[in-house]
Amino acid sequence: MESKKRSAIDSLNQHWAFLCALSDKLWTCPEVGFQEHYATQEFCSALEQFGFQVKKNLAGIPTAFSGSYGNGGPVIGFLGEFDALPGLSQQENALTKCPIQEGAPGHGCGHNLLGVGSLAAAIAVKQYLQDNHLPGTVVFFGCPAEEGGSGKGFMAREGVFQEPDLAFSWHPGEVNSVSTEGTMSNYQICYHFYGVSSHAAMSPEKGRSALDALELMNTGIQYLREHVPTTTRIHYAITNTGGSAPGTVQPYAEVVYLLRAIHPEDLIDLYERVNQVAKGAAMMTGTTVEIEFIKACSNVLINSELNQVMQRNLEEISPPTFDEADLEYARSYQETFERGYSYYDMLVDEITDPQLKEELHAKANEPIHTSVMPLAQERQGFVSSDVGDVSWNCPVAQINCATMPAGISMHSWQMVAVGTSNIAKKGMLYAAQVMAGSAIDAIENPAIVQRAQNELLSRTGGTPYRSPIPSDVNPKLPT
Ligand SMILES: [Zn+2]
Ligand SMILES: [Zn+2]
Known part of the structure; x- marks a missing residue:
């Protein structure tokens, strides 16, 4: 040297x-x-x-x-x-x-x-x-x-x-x-679902379950997986289930999604489709969803x-x-x-x-x-x-x-x-x-x-x- x-x-x-x-x-x-x-x-x-x-x-x-x-x-x-x-x-x-x-x-x-x-x-x-x-x-x-x-x-x-x-x-x-x-590009997003709390037995008709919305979103995503490019990945973690009491309709729940793609441009479309699933789940359950973009990398x-x-x-x-x-x-x-x-x-x-x-x-x-x-x-x-x-x-x-x-x-x-x-x-x-x-x-x-x-x-x-x-x-x- x-x-x-x-x-x-x-x-x-x-x-x-x-x-x-x-x-x-x-x-x-x-x-x-x-x-x-x-x-x-x-x-x-x-x-x-x-x-x-x-x-x-x-x-x-x-x-x-x-x-x-x-x-x-x-x-x-x-x-x-x-x-x-x-x-x-x-x-x-x-x-x-x-x-x-x-x-x-x-x-x-x-x-x-x-x-x-x-x-x-x-x-x-x-x-x-x-x-x-x-x-x-x-x-x-x-x-x-x-x-x-x-x-x-x-x-x-x-x-x-x-x-x-x-x-x-x-x-x-x-x-x-x-x-x-x-490496793969990624987006990390938190989906916050807001519902209405109620006694699950006495007044179930008044409740709107955020947890139901979250579960329906996840179910929708499992179907979505078949129709995305093979060069992408979709992961999630449920970070808040809305509580531990089954007798209460859960007014809040959240899930964090991590989307990955080899080609960064694929994420733009994938993100939009995941958002649509989340909105659909909120619509089905009479709840609302707030989409919080947390971070991304190339x-x-x-x-x-x-x-x-x-x-x-x-x-x-x-x-x-x-x-x-x-x-x-x-x-x-x-x-x-x-x-x-x-x-x-x-x-x-x-x-x-x-x-x-x-x-x-x-x-x-x-x-x-x-x-x-x-x-x-x-x-x-x-x-x-x-x-x-x-x-x-x-x-x-x-x-x-x-x-x-x-x-x-x-x-x-x-x-x-x-x-x-x-x-x-x-x-x-x-x-x-x-x-x-x-x-x-x-x-x-x-x-x-x-x-x-x-x-x-x-x-x-x-x-x-x-x-x-x-x-x-x-x-x-x-x-
Ligand atoms: Zn590390
Ligand atoms: Zn490290």
């Missing part, structure tokens, strides 16, 4: 204790989407301390912010998340499910690591620009509410991601790989140019090594769950080189996956991510880095428990180094930026980004 790049990446070592402590602080004080006030304060003060210019209240969201350093182009963005998941409170390093506080949030998606890893990458790139007196700008974007809130979607609606020329991110996980999976556009840059850096920068204590720790967690078909297994199954496939297959049961996976074929996934709205505005690439014992599920108590471990920290450092290395390559080689932008243009066909979130919708999590 070129020595200037090496020295910028190595400069992280001197800040590493501080950055690990920051990640631990976020783990200890988990906050759910749009309520990440402690995390915002900690990140903003760290950014100021490292000489970044901080902008708070981005897009009018109190927990969205950025820190930038440098002048001129290219402008490289790093995306940081830091929200926790409700109900996943868990003691650190415990081998059984035991909440610190029942019902409280916990870092079940590793976003304490995600945010700090991206911040670390920004610090290393700043060091590089500074040491080498180069033009260029590095921006850390503090992005709230990835889990269910589409924080980046709201930021994108206000134009925040028009600033960077390209952006990098990562996600904690069980493998070291470049993400080559496209599909992720893969950028193969940037993916190749990240793959080269994953291979060039050595993945962490784990000592016997790390391996023992990992094995102890693997005894707490049944090993099923994992993300690692899926990536190995897709490898076309028989020798490499065999070699990686033989490592399927290792306690921590230490290999760098080969760059996989682009594929269409069925989940959604608010990185999609960034990817329509500037080229984006993401990696996964192994931060946990192999086989642990995302959003599980085990994932929370290992979030401050040595394994987690080593994976976070590797992610920061690879992201910083990729950014430095793009700064050194303007052709990378140009090719990545040309690719984005060809993938959108020149269609400008249009936010899927209506202008009058304010950020919130569904309750």
Whole structure:
């Protein structure tokens, strides 16, 4: 590796204790989407301390912010998340499910690591620009509410991601790989039904049941499923049944729908049809329905140019090594769950080189996956991510880095428990180094930026980004 790049990446070592402590602080004080006030304060003060210019209240969201350093182009963005998941409170390093506080949030998606890893990458790139007196700008974007809130979607609606020329991110996980999976666009809507309460036996004729309306809506949707594109998905959760007394006609009920589509334009029609079903259900029951649009996100556009840059850096920068204590720790967690078909297994199954496939297959049961996976074929996934709205505005690439014992599920108590471990920290450092290395390559080689932008243009066909979130919708999590 070129020595200037090496020295910028190595400069992280001197800040590493501080950055690990920051990640631990976020783990200890988990906050759910749009309520990440402690995390915002900690990140903003760290950014100021490292000489970044901080902008708070981005897009009018109190927990969205950025820190930038440098002048001129290219402008490289790093995306940081830091929200926790409700109900996943868990003691650190415990081998059984035991909440610190029942019902409280916990870092079940590793976003304490995600945010700090991206911040670390920004610090290393700043060091590089500074040491080498180069033009260029590095921006850390503090992005709230990835889990269910589409924080980046709201930021994108206000134009925040028009600033960077390209952006990098990562996600904690069980493998070291470049993400080559496209995601689905989605809309999340809450249907509130209002009826009339009454004694169900004495004066049933006076009652109008909101719960009946909700059930009829759901029945209508089950019939609708047969007549929608196969590239769409319809999910729902009943979030309020109107009460637990069968002797009372329920005056209120609500259901949250999550609609997904590979092609964003399919959602416009699907949303209208679901609304019609809801209105029909209200009409049948003499109730009324209020349709509350909660949030939406766009599909992720893969950028193969940037993916190749990240793959080269994953291979060039050595993945962490784990000592016997790390391996023992990992094995102890693997005894707490049944090993099923994992993300690692899926990536190995897709490898076309028989020798490499065999070699990686033989490592399927290792306690921590230490290999760098080969760059996989682009594929269409069925989940959604608010990185999609960034990817329509500037080229984006993401990696996964192994931060946990192999086989642990995302959003599980085990994932929370290992979030401050040595394994987690080593994976976070590797992610920061690879992201910083990729950014430095793009700064050194303007052709990378140009090719990545040309690719984005060809993938959108020149269609400008249009936010899927209506202008009058304010950020919130569904309750
Ligand atoms: Zn998650
Ligand atoms: Zn996540």
